[in-house]
């Protein structure tokens with residue numbers, strides 16, 4: 662993707678954005694420790710994953726002239742029903758589009774959308790050396806809860822997980 666510096670729109674995700682969102686997710690899988698797997702999502706998996714988020718109103722994209730240059734979503738933090746008011750966010754911005762405010766606007770949309778849908782707390786599980794994501798979440802009021810040491814592995818090294826928390830409603 663070539664550098665783009667034009668305007669972008671943050672809007673709710675649609676089913677047809679599955680390919681664009683999945684490309685960003687697969688780039689993060691291949692090139693980073695943001696997602697703790699090395700297995701890319703297949704097109705079928707992407708349609709199921711994204712379709713479920715869209716149906717729940719839990720997906721947003723940054724759209725530049727029809728090109729998906731970022732996406733964000735939230736999902737239940739854990740499946741048991743007692744956790745149903747706690748969600749976890751995920752945000753991915755195209756590598757050559759980072760640092761121009763897309764992540765901030767996506768996370769703002771996620772926070773507002775999750776609050777409107779009745780969520781009580783939003784968590785972010787972030788690989789501990791991901792200073793960009795930690796900075797983004799701090800800017801929007803998330804507080805660091807703590808860091809779990811060496812609970813994951815990728816690229817032949819142990820990974821630490823920093824958990825950040827934002828109260829959405831009283």
Ligand SMILES: CC(C)(COP(=O)(O)OP(=O)(O)OC[C@H]1O[C@@H](n2cnc3c(N)ncnc32)[C@H](O)[C@@H]1OP(=O)(O)O)[C@@H](O)C(=O)NCCC(=O)NCCS
Pocket residue numbers: 689693695751752753754755758759760761762763764765766786787788791792793794796797798800
């Ligand atoms: C983390 C990520 C979503 C941030 O998105 P972005 O569009 O680059 O961030 P923004 O330009 O909106 O910056 C938001 C704020 O965070 C700060 N920030 C972002 N990246 C930073 C970095 N690497 N170091 C320090 N501060 C940073 C910015 O200064 C900005 O603060 P401000 O609004 O007060 O000026 C993006 O870098 C990304 O997609 N990274 C790869 C995937 C990833 O790690 N996702 C998160 C998984 S937990």
